[in-house]
Amino acid sequence: MAQLQATKTEANLLRSFAEEAQLNRYHLAYARQAEMEGYPQVSRLFRAIAESATVHANAALRVLGAIRDTRANLQGAIAAETRAGQEMYPEMVQLADQEGIRTARVAFDYARQVERIHADLLRYSLEHLDELPSGEYYVCPVCGNTVLGRPPDVCPICGTPGSAWMRVV
Ligand SMILES: [Fe+2]
Structure with a gap:
């Protein structure tokens, strides 16, 4: 071939x-x-x-051939989330500010903040891959904030009540 x-x-x-x-x-x-x-x-x-x-x-x-084993996929995902959170979204936030497009600025800034959280969750899973306790994840339907365990009373990023968060089993 x-x-x-x-x-x-x-x-x-x-x-x-x-x-x-x-x-x-x-x-x-x-x-x-x-x-x-x-x-x-x-x-x-x-x-x-x-x-x-x-x-x-x-x-x-x-x-x-883009799907590898889980350890490699976690590493790739950490790199992608880190790039998005530290490079792509900060630039987008800045440009939206300059152009005065507030709705886009809010969307980009939510994503910027949440990508950092995703990178942390992924890194934790990679570091504890063979000893991870099982638990449910919850996702904020407005900003995408993601937590393990239980949702907070209100989202610390966007203020959405925890009762509205989506459960991922
Ligand atoms: Fe949120």
Whole structure:
């Protein structure tokens, strides 16, 4: 089989993954909107297509060899979350400030703060991989803050009540 590295096909696999991953989130958001507007069958279709997009995204990842063992995946995830929290989002916050786009500034700053928390959670899991106690995670539906155990009474980042947080079992 031909070498994949540095080919146009490798670039296309990355592009396919990015497109399909985006489509997955678009379609899930459209599904929620359709549900709220009283179109359950359209919502179902969007969810089905979202699942299909995930199949395509995963196929690209598989061909790229991008999924490694869990230790390596944790290391990769820590690096990605750290980059996003320390480089990408701070720059985005600054630019949104300069351009006076407050809604974007808030969204970027929430993400900036939460990426640091994600990196810490991932690092802890990597360091204690073979002795991790089991527990549920909770995610703030507004800023994405993520905690192990129980949600706080109110989110320290955005103020959303803990009762509204999403449980991940
Ligand atoms: Fe929050």
